[in-house]
Every structure is written in structure tokens, then in C-alpha cells.
Amino acid sequence: MSTIQRATRAEAAEQTAARLVATARRAFAERGFARVSLDALAAETGVTRGALHHHFTNKSGLFEAVLRAVDAEIAQELDRLYEAEKDRWKALRSCFHAYLDLALRPDRRRILFRDAPAVLGTRTFEILMASGFGPMVSDLRGLVAEGRIRTIDPEAVAHALNGVVMAQVMWLAEAEDNDGDRLAAAHAALDAVFDGLTAGSQFHCEAS
Known part of the structure; x- marks a missing residue:
């Protein structure tokens, strides 16, 4: 893989993580941690639940990123x-x-x-x-x-x-x-x- 390809993938991953944090922030603020579904967050962001876990491990990890x-x-x-x-x-x-x-x-x-x-x-x-x-x-x-x-x-x-x-x-x-x-x-x-x-x-x- 070339340096440009690696940079492009890294940028894409960073953008995905940022979208997940932005979506989760709205959800946590409106509904609270307990009432937020990871499946719903993944769907709203347009990513798989596996991608969400890849970036943040679990719901608490995503919440910490939002914090x-x-x-x-x-x-x-x-x-x-x-x-x-x-x-x-x-x-x-x-x-x-x-x-x-x-x-x-x-x-x-x-x-x-x-x-x-x-x-x-x-x-x-x-x-x-x-x-x-x-x-x-x-x-x-x-x-x-x-x-x-x-x-x-x-x-x-x-x-x-x-x-x-x-x-x-x-x-x-x-x-x-x-x-x-x-x-x-x-x-x-x-x-x-x-x-x-x-x-x-x-x-x-x-x-x-």
C-alpha cells in the first residue's frame, strides 16, 4: 500500500470517527446514555456496528470520546x-x-x-x-x-x-x-x- 493510500484510509477513518462522535453527542444529550442504542447510532451515521466497535470498542468508549x-x-x-x-x-x-x-x-x-x-x-x-x-x-x-x-x-x-x-x-x-x-x-x-x-x-x- 502506498503512502498516499495509507493517508487516505487514515483520513477516512478519522472522518468516520468524527461523524460517530457528532451523532452520538446529539443522541446522548437528547436521550441520555441508557436510552441510546449503538445499532441506531451506527445506522444513523451510515456505518456498520462493527465499524463503531472498531473505533470505540463499546458504548462507554464512544461516550468517553463524546465527553x-x-x-x-x-x-x-x-x-x-x-x-x-x-x-x-x-x-x-x-x-x-x-x-x-x-x-x-x-x-x-x-x-x-x-x-x-x-x-x-x-x-x-x-x-x-x-x-x-x-x-x-x-x-x-x-x-x-x-x-x-x-x-x-x-x-x-x-x-x-x-x-x-x-x-x-x-x-x-x-x-x-x-x-x-x-x-x-x-x-x-x-x-x-x-x-x-x-x-x-x-x-x-x-x-x-
């Missing part, structure tokens, strides 16, 4: 928000607040926070909390060096912030979709956490 796709989509939106704000501290705060709204969008909420913990267990949080972790630690390290935030280990702070926002979205996902009071309370609590990191820093008034 990762949704997570990557949110990360891209947060990256755009981050790049639009020149101040790194304000950008970081804005991204955490935005995550609450972006992750709980109706087409994402059920996948990320209702079905994923049941289907993938703790792996769900390992995947979600790994997104952007390295750059966040780097930014926090720079903010500590500049005196923008308190002198606390940046990696520990990054884990703490991720833990806070994950706990909040799980709490919010349990509520009715239109529970504005709970969402407002979550944003206020998140502000309090960020304010605590600037307490005593030379830029506290500016940051808050």
Missing part, C-alpha cells in the same frame, strides 16, 4: 475569552465564572455531569480537571511572583480551584435548569474564593 469532544469545545471557548483579556488574573477569574455557564448549557449538562459520573466514574473528573491545568499552574506561578496573589503553591491552588468549580457544577446540575438563584449563589461563592487568594497581596484592591 472529550465536549470538554475540548468548552476549552476552545475559554481560550478565546482568556485571550481577549490582557490581565492574566482577571482572565483567569473570568474563565472560571464562564465555565459554570458554558458547561451547564443544556446540550452539555446531561453528558458532562449527569451521565458521565455514572458511566465513567472518577475518570470523568480526571478528564475534565486535566484541561488547561499546566498553563493555569504557569499563570498562577507568574501571578505569585508578581505579588498579584498570595504566596501559595501554584499547583495546590490550581487543584483547589478546579475542585471548587467541579463541585459547583455538580451541585448546579442537580437543580432545575432555570434555577437562577443557585447559579447566582455559585458565582458569588466563586468570587469569594478568588478574593481570598488576593487577600494581603499588594494588588488586592485592583484585583477585587
Whole structure:
């Protein structure tokens, strides 16, 4: 087989996998993991069930691919928000607040926070909390060096912030979709956490 033929087959396989993920994402968001049939997904995508198993092994494997796709989509939106704000501290705060709204969008909420913990267990949080972790630690390290935030280990702070926002979205996902009071309370609590990191820093008034 020539290099061109191998590349063509690889591209075709990648396109098939992408179609399966897109189809599965709609189905999981609308009906939930338990009510989605692999046979129906394969038929809707125009592939055999064998091809589906070849790409994702099983239904849980396909669901994990969907989870990762949704997570990557949110990360891209947060990256755009981050790049639009020149101040790194304000950008970081804005991204955490935005995550609450972006992750709980109706087409994402059920996948990320209702079905994923049941289907993938703790792996769900390992995947979600790994997104952007390295750059966040780097930014926090720079903010500590500049005196923008308190002198606390940046990696520990990054884990703490991720833990806070994950706990909040799980709490919010349990509520009715239109529970504005709970969402407002979550944003206020998140502000309090960020304010605590600037307490005593030379830029506290500016940051808050």
C-alpha cells in the first residue's frame, strides 16, 4: 500500500470517527446514555456496528470520546475569552465564572455531569480537571511572583480551584435548569474564593 493510500484510509477513518462522535453527542444529550442504542447510532451515521466497535470498542468508549469532544469545545471557548483579556488574573477569574455557564448549557449538562459520573466514574473528573491545568499552574506561578496573589503553591491552588468549580457544577446540575438563584449563589461563592487568594497581596484592591 502506498503512502498516499495509507493517508487516505487514515483520513477516512478519522472522518468516520468524527461523524460517530457528532451523532452520538446529539443522541446522548437528547436521550441520555441508557436510552441510546449503538445499532441506531451506527445506522444513523451510515456505518456498520462493527465499524463503531472498531473505533470505540463499546458504548462507554464512544461516550468517553463524546465527553472529550465536549470538554475540548468548552476549552476552545475559554481560550478565546482568556485571550481577549490582557490581565492574566482577571482572565483567569473570568474563565472560571464562564465555565459554570458554558458547561451547564443544556446540550452539555446531561453528558458532562449527569451521565458521565455514572458511566465513567472518577475518570470523568480526571478528564475534565486535566484541561488547561499546566498553563493555569504557569499563570498562577507568574501571578505569585508578581505579588498579584498570595504566596501559595501554584499547583495546590490550581487543584483547589478546579475542585471548587467541579463541585459547583455538580451541585448546579442537580437543580432545575432555570434555577437562577443557585447559579447566582455559585458565582458569588466563586468570587469569594478568588478574593481570598488576593487577600494581603499588594494588588488586592485592583484585583477585587
